[in-house]
Amino acid sequence: MPxxxxxxxxxxxxxxxxxxxxxxxxxxxxxxxxxxHLLLMGVPGLAKTLxxxxxxxxxxxxxxxxxxxxxxxxxxxxxxxxxxxxxGKFVTHKGPVFTNLLLADEINRAAPKVQSAxxxxxxxxxxxxxxxxxxxxxxxxxxxxxxxxxxxxxxxxPEAQLDRFMLCHRLGYPKAEQEEEIIRRQLSMGIRRTKTGxxxxxxFDQISGDAVCTASDLVNAMESVQxxxxxxxxxxxxxxxxxxxxxxxxxxxxxxxxxxxxLVQAARARAFLHQREYVTPDDLLSLAEDVILHRMRLxxxxxxxxxxxxxxxxxLLKTLV
Numbered sequence: 001m002p003x004x005x006x007x008x009x010x011x012x013x014x015x016x017x018x019x020x021x022x023x024x025x026x027x028x029x030x031x032x033x034x035x036x037h038l039l040l041m042g043v044p045g046l047a048k049t050l051x052x053x054x055x056x057x058x059x060x061x062x063x064x065x066x067x068x069x070x071x072x073x074x075x076x077x078x079x080x081x082x083x084x085x086x087x088g089k090f091v092t093h094k095g096p097v098f099t100n101l102l103l104a105d106e107i108n109r110a111a112p113k114v115q116s117a118x119x120x121x122x123x124x125x126x127x128x129x130x131x132x133x134x135x136x137x138x139x140x141x142x143x144x145x146x147x148x149x150x151x152x153x154x155x156x157x158p159e160a161q162l163d164r165f166m167l168c169h170r171l172g173y174p175k176a177e178q179e180e181e182i183i184r185r186q187l188s189m190g191i192r193r194t195k196t197g198x199x200x201x202x203x204f205d206q207i208s209g210d211a212v213c214t215a216s217d218l219v220n221a222m223e224s225v226q227x228x229x230x231x232x233x234x235x236x237x238x239x240x241x242x243x244x245x246x247x248x249x250x251x252x253x254x255x256x257x258x259x260x261x262x263l264v265q266a267a268r269a270r271a272f273l274h275q276r277e278y279v280t281p282d283d284l285l286s287l288a289e290d291v292i293l294h295r296m297r298l299x300x301x302x303x304x305x306x307x308x309x310x311x312x313x314x315x316l317l318k319t320l321v
Contacts, residue, residue: 004141006221008271009212012060017206018047019185020156020178027169027290028055028143030269032218033225036045036166036262037122037142039107039294046171049147052103055143059218060211062137064096065103068110074117081130092129095119100137104144108154115161122164139218157251159297166262166289168294221272228268229278237284238263242318247293250302251312255295263291288317 007029014025014313024040028051031038040048049065056063066077096102097118107115121127125136144165147154162168189201246254254292267283274278293309302312 006217010058013212014054017054018051018201019181020174024169026166033222033269035139039144039165039168041146042174044170049105052143054207056101057207059213060215061100063101064099066096067105068107072110072114074114077117079129100139102142104142107144108146108157112155112158122293162294165255167290169290200223215289225269228271230264236277245296248312250298250307251296252299253297257291258289259295263301
């Protein structure tokens with residue numbers, strides 16, 4: 001499959017089960033093409049889980065889903081050493097993190113200890129179980145979903161983990177015409193019969209099991225992304241913008257160098273998806289919110305005065321114009 005057809009095939013597959021959300025699909029493709037991790041934030045019912053499931057079905061990759069809950073342990077994700085009664089030796093039981101695409105569903109409903117269990121996996125692509133270190137499959141990508149922190153039963157993600165997400169995209173409600181289309185699709189789905197009865201079909205039943213892209217198609221597309229040209233001027237703009245986030249008087253914790261890397265790599269992938277061989281300022285402006293907002297922490301005084309990370313980011317972007 002030509003690299004230019006890669007994104008089109010995936011978009012068409014996802015559109016079979018998800019209405020709208022074109023920007024979210026683009027962000028998922030950017031994460032996939034760059035090997036960066038993606039955090040999807042939004043209230044329940046916005047098809048976050050459905051989006052990731054649709055993406056996983058479109059590519060021939062290993063997929064695992066972990067539903068985060070308050071009573072989870074790190075071993076539930078990473079794995080553990082189990083005593084083999086026959087040999088009397090400990091053997092390693094690998095957890096669901098040993099996959100290509102890991103869906104961490106409602107990641108902020110688990111305790112911070114469990115959330116931190118993913119730090120090594122997300123940064124170094126390896127996991128330590130007992131005294132042994134195990135490499136994760138390649139590619140390895142975490143797409144996590146998160147409910148708003150204000151909701152009951154949630155824990156705020158630690159800064160060290162937030163920084164490891166290349167992008168954090170905030171989902172909004174669908175437009176009226178899109179919501180109408182969602183309802184029309186649901187009305188036409190019918191029921192799914194089983195041996196003992198039947199159950200109404202949902203959008204998850206619309207996900208086809210046949211992949212439209214192979215792992216080699218993904219590799220070819222990733223190689224094309226690496227050939228996208230990034231000018232020295234663009235690099236300077238990215239570094240200046242991230243540097244300003246550390247100097248703004250309203251910011252207590254600015255962005256780390258990971259943000260600069262994420263901005264450049266994500267811009268490359270976005271240029272590829274828009275069939276360009278070079279990045280433009282539009283790529284920077286489009287991705288700045290998803291790259292920067294989750295990495296900034298404002299001072300208490302700034303928050304009390306009504307400032308938000310978004311308003312601070314707008315101030316920073318004005319300096320580049």
